[in-house]
Amino acid sequence: xxxxxxxxxxxxxxxxxxxxxxxxxxxxxxxxxxxxxxxxxxxxxxxxxxxxxxxxxxxxxxxxxxxxxxxxxxxxxxxxxxxxxxxxxxxxxxxxxxxxxxxxxxxxxxxxxxxxxxxxxxxxxxxxxxxxxxxxxxxxxxxxxxxxxxxxxxxxxxxxxxxxxxxxxxxxxxxxxxxxxxxxxxxxxxxxxxxxxxxxxxxxxxxxxxxxxxxxxxxxxxxxxxxxxxxxxxxxxxxxxxxxxxxxxxxxxxxxxxxxxxxxxxxxxxxxxxxxxxxxxxxxxxxxxxxxxxxxxxxxxxxxxxxxxxxxxxxxxxxxxxxxxxxxxxxxxxxxxxxxxxxx
Numbered sequence: 329x330x331x332x333x334x335x336x337x338x339x340x341x342x343x344x345x346x347x348x349x350x351x352x353x354x355x356x357x358x359x360x361x362x363x364x365x366x367x368x369x370x371x372x373x374x375x376x377x378x379x380x381x382x383x384x385x386x387x388x389x390x391x392x393x394x395x396x397x398x399x400x401x402x403x404x405x406x407x408x409x410x411x412x413x414x415x416x417x418x419x420x421x422x423x424x425x426x427x428x429x430x431x432x433x434x435x436x437x438x439x440x441x442x443x444x445x446x447x448x449x450x451x452x453x454x455x456x457x458x459x460x461x462x463x464x465x466x467x468x469x470x471x472x473x474x475x476x477x478x479x480x481x482x483x484x485x486x487x488x489x490x491x492x493x494x495x496x497x498x499x500x501x502x503x504x505x506x507x508x509x510x511x512x513x514x515x516x517x518x519x520x521x522x523x524x525x526x527x528x529x530x531x532x533x534x535x536x537x538x539x540x541x542x543x544x545x546x547x548x549x550x551x552x553x554x555x556x557x558x559x560x561x562x563x564x565x566x567x568x569x570x571x572x573x574x575x576x577x578x579x580x581x582x583x584x585x586x587x588x589x590x591x592x593x594x595x596x597x598x599x600x601x602x603x604x605x606x607x608x609x610x611x612x613x614x615x616x617x618x619x620x621x622x623x624x625x626x627x628x629x630x631x632x633x634x635x636x637x638x639x640x641x642x643x644x645x646x647x648x649x650x651x652x653x654x655x656x657x658x659x660x661x662x663x664x665x666x667x668x669x670x671x672x
Contacts, residue, residue: 374409377449378394381394383441383523386522386523386527387523388437388438388520389438390438393442396416406450409449410450413445414462416442417439417442417462417465417469418439420435420436420438424436429476432476434473436469436470437470439469441520443466444462444466444519446462447459447466448515451515463549466519467517470519470522474522478500479497479498479499480497480522481498482494483537483539483569487562492540492541492546492547492566493539494518494537494539495521495522495537495539496537497526497527497534499533499535499536501533504575504576504577505575505577506604507534507535507536507570507577507580508525508526508529508534508536508581508582508583508584509538509563510524510526510537510539510585511541511592511593512544512585512586512587512589513590513591513592514588515545516545516586516589517544517545517546518538518540518544518545518546522538524586526538535573537569539566541553541559541592542556542562543555558595559593559596562596563596563597564600567602571602578602579604580604581603581604582605582606582607583596583603583607584606584607585606587609587610587612588612590609591613594611623642623645623646625645
């Protein structure tokens with residue numbers, strides 16, 4: 329599943345009729361296009377992805393940069409959203425790489441976040457080359473930034489026949505310390521967790537291990553690993569890796585899941601008594617009902633039919649629902665045009 333672009337928006341750099349049609353002048357500032365931050369009352373998915381405003385305290389963003397960038401996005405223009413954030417990210421990266429090491433660190437951290445914002449709405453077409461470009465630049469910026477931070481290192485965690493990629497934040501001082509394992513949810517990355525509590529935990533005396541599990545960005549981009557519901561089989565190898573470190577107190581290890589991770593983390597904790605605590609940020613009781621509620625068939629029927637290789641009638645229902653709301657993700661699996669594999 330992915331947050332899909334509304335009907336009419338296309339990938340591969342193409343400009344759809346919807347995305348090129350500019351909105352009328354804003355009632356706030358005549359003569360400029362409406363944007364998600366200057367047009368009050370507009371219900372837009374863009375509001376959600378300006379969430380990096382809330383992480384400015386840990387260097388994820390600069391308030392002025394966010395407002396200036398979002399203000400360049402015409403209302404409803406998903407290609408315009410990508411272009412605006414990519415432009416800001418590229419400018420910051422260029423400036424940072426020529427700057428003082430401290431300025432470089434701060435600029436690269438923000439650039440990594442803006443690259444991530446640029447590709448967020450492109451996944452209606454998972455083959456859009458702009459996705460990989462923005463993702464790779466964002467990861468590169470983040471890794472170059474943390475090279476200027478004490479005690480933060482990339483790690484590879486053995487997992488089945490491959491590895492899970494993440495970061496270890498070593499707290500200052502000696503002796504065994506408590507540890508926090510963090511993972512994101514449906515479409516968030518391990519790099520983003522730096523601003524969601526990983527750096528804060530390290531500063532407060534916790535070792536922190538972040539990672540991308542199957543279905544999450546690094547695992548998809550590097551190894552094609554898809555989501556699995558039995559998340560305990562993901563967290564198990566991560567805990568094995570963590571407690572090998574003599575600086576970690578194995579009796580004081582907590583697990584924190586963000587967004588859809590608010591479902592995955594409690595699921596894993598139910599099977600992993602080694603965990604001393606679990607944090608669901610936020611708790612997700614039923615993610616699927618939010619999708620099936622848009623369809624004119626009962627919930628159980630929609631879930632059953634979504635698992636079929638082909639169901640043209642269900643595809644039409646999904647297409648109709650997506651035409652009514654820009655926020656409806658895809659549902660289920662199969663090769664039909666209206667649905668995507670659940671890992672996308």
